[in-house]
Amino acid sequence: MSEVPSVQSPGQTESPGQTGSPGQTGAPGQTQSPWQTARIVRVEKRTPRVTSFFFEPSRPFAYRAGQHVDVRLTAPDGYQARRAYSIASAPEAGPVIELAIERLEDGEVSPFFHEVAAVGDEIELRGPLGGHFIWPDDDEGPLLLVGGGSGVVPLMSMVRHRAARRSTVPVVLVFSARVWDEVIFRDELIGLDDRGNGFNLVLTLTREAARRPADYSRRVDVAMMVRSMARLRRPPGLAFVCGSNAFVSAAAQALIDAGVPADVIRTERYGV
Structure with missing residues (x-):
């Protein structure tokens, strides 16, 4: 990543006490x-x-x-x-x-x-x-994950954790990549999506046409968040957003505009 x-x-202002570093x-x-x-x-x-x-x-x-x-x-x-x-x-x-x-x-x-x-x-x-950007074992969901590019990596750990535990916690992963060949863990994620056990994958490609019927060909926005959350059937208990500074800012704001309370959104940003 x-x-x-x-x-x-x-909703927080950036300060040494609120922003983690290596x-x-x-x-x-x-x-x-x-x-x-x-x-x-x-x-x-x-x-x-x-x-x-x-x-x-x-x-x-x-x-x-x-x-x-x-x-x-x-x-x-x-x-x-x-x-x-x-x-x-x-x-x-x-x-x-x-x-x-x-x-x-x-x-x-x-x-x-x-x-x-x-x-x-x-x-x-x-x-x-890291103690902020983690999925608590006692969380019953639903869980909304939003990743941009290599920002999907910590979210993949959560998805795999769910699969290893044979959990039925409802999870939606919205994964934004530029093109189909840059979708990290693509085959594994599609395989998990095909199981139909409460995990839903939403892919959005920003520089290429969508390859699957339910996917998108644009940047994340409010409408996409609303439709993705509808797959959870009830509001998410936690939402994790990870990616570049620009991606996280846009995705987190889209979630808030879609009605997700800021206090359930956890973000991790990548950049200098």
Whole structure:
């Protein structure tokens, strides 16, 4: 996913106490995790610009759907670069965690993974981090997820968590991508949608015609949110929105304009 996430709720003003950063845990009083080594055990291409790297930490840890880890690279001259990446795998997946990393041309960390990193390599990471953008295990829904591009990654952890628990909590995922080939986890999501057990996938492509009858060919808007929420049959108990700053601002406002209370909307923004 995009480098450097931050967390903010709609209606809040940006300040150090309200916006998370890679050096923060995101939860008051949460102990900061120590750095450890993690070995790459598998690499899987997701889209032309996104690749999943599967890491086996030297000290495995439990995490919650929606949390992230910090990744740190150290150059031979001692220079260090650090970025935060959300965990895509479900908490039930075992000790190996999946990070879906989007290549950013001007990034310091993502080009290393896409051009250099290979199975068997070790990197440093710490986590899990984040206490705001998580799906509580006791939440009975309905749940509305809205992701833009690589912002779908923490939402995918929630979707997989639901599937692993055989949960019937009603969930709608509205996923915006530029084109069909950039829909991360596309086949897996469509497969989950086809099960008909309360999970609904809504795809919207901004630069291409929709491929499925119920999908869209435009940016997220109020009408789309209203129709998507109708699939839940009752108002969402929680709504999670993740993506670029511009996407999150537009999607969160569309939700509010569609009648979703601001206090049930949780956002995570990606950018410097």
